[in-house]
Amino acid sequence: MDTPQLKFLLKLLGQEGYRGSIAQLKPTEKTTVAECDRICSNLAAEGIVNYSREVTQFQITVAGQTLLEKDPVDAEISEQQRLVLYACAHQSATPADLKKLSAVDRQTVIQDLAAQELVKIEKERVKEVWLTEKGYAFLRDECYPSGSDTVTLDLIKNYVHFLRRTLPQVGLQRSLNQAVLDQEAAEAAEKQEKVMDLPAKAWGELADQEILSIIQDLDRELGTHNEVPIYQLRRRLEPRLSRAELDQALYRLQQNDWIALRPLVQLQDYSPEEISTGLLENTGQPLFFIQVVTESD
Secondary structure, three states: OOHHHHHHHHHHHOOHHHEEEHHHHOOOOOOOHHHHHHHHHHHHHOOOEEEEEEEEEEEEOHHHHHHHOOOOOOOOOOHHHHHHHHHOOOOOEOHHHOOOOOHHHHHHHHHHHHHOOOEEEEEEEEEEEEEOHHHHHHHHHHOOOOOOOOOOHHHHHHHHHHHHHHOOOOOHHHHHHHHHHHHHHHHHHHHHHHHHOOOHHHHHHHHHHHHHHHHHHHHHHHOOOOOEEHHHHHHHHOOOOOHHHHHHHHHHHHHOOOEEEEEOOOHHHOOHHHHOOOEOOOOOOOEEEEEEOOOOO
């Protein structure tokens, strides 16, 4: 990893949730937009970051022109899509030309038309960048910078803060905590013995409540903002619950409106092993994230 990439990542560690605008991640003040985009692209190719893009220039395609010439009644497009096609009907256009659409709608409609091959994207730029789980693990376990380049104290502070939040406590603190952990383990074992003596129905209800509590604990520990990946829960509960037992428990929690299960859309953010822990659905997209339903929901 070269110095610009390292500085890029260290700046990303200083952003809320390790997610930020590309403009905030320039390694130096002299770094150009094109250079910053290239750094981001290279890191994304290694799976360390992911990013979203926004269109800056587009033009109509032959298919789009043909559709635009049809009678509006026959053309199966929305009024917003028609406005975008008109804007680039005679020359390349930019989002700024779409004054009747909001900034958010502009990007959504343009990219939807591009997916249908009705417009061609000529220029686009990186908009937002975020650290992937692989990048998180890389910076925690595998990043060993070397060389004599200069890195500011602010960037070092970002990395130190990241490590303090991610690495387990060691040495004296771990020794001091061991007695507490042993006591908690003994209490948990005693509680489990009492639970196993209950009738099957009561045990199932209590176990579901306990699983819900563990989900909430994981969310706080991992900072997943009420989107706990299922593989994290499986790791926490193994070998106490088999895959089938946990699957049934999650479906019960969902049916009781205690949790919601969301599919995984961005497959590139997770390894095949992690993805395989999801709940398989007929849609082909595994249910992968657990959200605890609150009263406001």
